[in-house]
Amino acid sequence: MIAPAGGTWRSGSPSLYDSPADRRLAAVAWAAALAVSFLLIAILQFRSGDPDSNVYAGISARLAAEPFARWIAPEWWGQWNLAGPFREHPIGIFILPALAGRLGFPPPQAAYAVNGLFQAGSIILVQLIAAHLVSGRDARALGWIVQLMPIAFVFRIRANQEYAVLAGILLALLATERSRLHPAWAWLTALGFAWALLVKGVFGFVVPIACGVWLTVAAWRGDERADGGRVGSGQLRPVAPWVALALTLLVGPILTVAYEWAYRHVTNDSFLGFYTGPRLRPDAVAGGAVDRAGYNIVWYTARLAWYAFPWSIVALGAFGTWAAGARSRRRDGVASPDSGAMRGLLFALAASFVLIVLFSFSDRKADRFIFPAYYLVAAAGGAAAIRWSPALSTAVDRLDRPWVPAACWTALFLLRLITGSHLPQFTFWRS
Numbered sequence: 001m002i003a004p005a006g007g008t009w010r011s012g013s014p015s016l017y018d019s020p021a022d023r024r025l026a027a028v029a030w031a032a033a034l035a036v037s038f039l040l041i042a043i044l045q046f047r048s049g050d051p052d053s054n055v056y057a058g059i060s061a062r063l064a065a066e067p068f069a070r071w072i073a074p075e076w077w078g079q080w081n082l083a084g085p086f087r088e089h090p091i092g093i094f095i096l097p098a099l100a101g102r103l104g105f106p107p108p109q110a111a112y113a114v115n116g117l118f119q120a121g122s123i124i125l126v127q128l129i130a131a132h133l134v135s136g137r138d139a140r141a142l143g144w145i146v147q148l149m150p151i152a153f154v155f156r157i158r159a160n161q162e163y164a165v166l167a168g169i170l171l172a173l174l175a176t177e178r179s180r181l182h183p184a185w186a187w188l189t190a191l192g193f194a195w196a197l198l199v200k201g202v203f204g205f206v207v208p209i210a211c212g213v214w215l216t217v218a219a220w221r222g223d224e225r226a227d228g229g230r231v232g233s234g235q236l237r238p239v240a241p242w243v244a245l246a247l248t249l250l251v252g253p254i255l256t257v258a259y260e261w262a263y264r265h266v267t268n269d270s271f272l273g274f275y276t277g278p279r280l281r282p283d284a285v286a287g288g289a290v291d292r293a294g295y296n297i298v299w300y301t302a303r304l305a306w307y308a309f310p311w312s313i314v315a316l317g318a319f320g321t322w323a324a325g326a327r328s329r330r331r332d333g334v335a336s337p338d339s340g341a342m343r344g345l346l347f348a349l350a351a352s353f354v355l356i357v358l359f360s361f362s363d364r365k366a367d368r369f370i371f372p373a374y375y376l377v378a379a380a381g382g383a384a385a386i387r388w389s390p391a392l393s394t395a396v397d398r399l400d401r402p403w404v405p406a407a408c409w410t411a412l413f414l415l416r417l418i419t420g421s422h423l424p425q426f427t428f429w430r431s
Helices: 020-043 051-063 092-102 107-130 136-145 150-154 162-179 183-220 240-248 251-267 271-279 282-286 289-307 311-332 339-360 367-388 390-398 404-422
Strands: none
Touching: 020 107, 020 404, 051 092, 051 107, 092 107, 092 183, 107 136, 107 162, 107 367, 107 404, 136 367, 136 390, 136 404, 150 289, 150 367, 150 404, 162 183, 162 240, 162 367, 183 240, 183 251, 183 339, 251 271, 289 311, 289 339, 289 367, 311 339, 311 367, 339 367, 367 390
């Protein structure tokens, strides 16, 4: 998410497309792509080889046959040979697939089809956020660039939570950026936070953390004020976006109390009693946290470098170039010409670092825990690559069509269907 050299961030609510006709064509292309995916997943009775996906798809399918009043309390229903209440996470990831199954879509495949909606939504949100920082052409190109990294191939057709959480984070980031000019946008920040909490529980707090990093980087870079003036580097920006973000934190306790009440009302049992105890295991997480944090930070950093490759390498190179240039400008007393250009890159790296550190204290680690970081860094690196590579810039010009991201997504979706689980998935350093 970096702008052309010398560019500044684009205030207000910039349009991703140059004309309403282009916007309509992009919408039609995505609608057609998703329709094809829904149809083929249903016809082929697709099932993933991923164990987590099978659990979420199976529980969603069974939930579709349950009364609405019972949806707050799904069970394992034999998944992983387990029985009893499912309290690993709240019910967010099950809601849309269960609704699709209730409306007639084949229930065993509904979760895979709905996950495509989250993928498409995440890609579009990356473009919309980038449109605040880069040219419309570059923002549109990120719609297909972020699909070309290893983690996107691994998670091409899944039924798990990663894209649902990513969509919530990106929605909140877009709303946070727009709340800098119009604080009323903060209600969408709250919505993204609430959705992430419903899907991933306590891990949904990465949403306000990421939004806080976004506002901090914007203030530190000394960007233009919403009224057209400038705020010097290190000075405080208008407080309204921060107040709005602070108020969205109230979503956490309100939703927690409401969810616990609804769960108890149906089951006469506690969701939080299990979730905050045996599920999260705070004692196990705390024990030895400092000792393992250093190892885990290196492990996650290596994951980030590989799963967002090659854009992660470009992003690091762009940061190194900026850092060297910043020292030179300070020495010569020259103002930075690229405050908006670097804001996205610094945010992506800073937010990714925060996520890595937070999850490194846990006694459990997995590639998917820092899933949003892959997309943030890939978007930053992809935008930098467009600036640096004449060949890629030429390709971006040639592929600058509203339908290209949807067409790319469809082609890669079909590739996954055709190859099944035989497409190589390179990984390393499992533990």
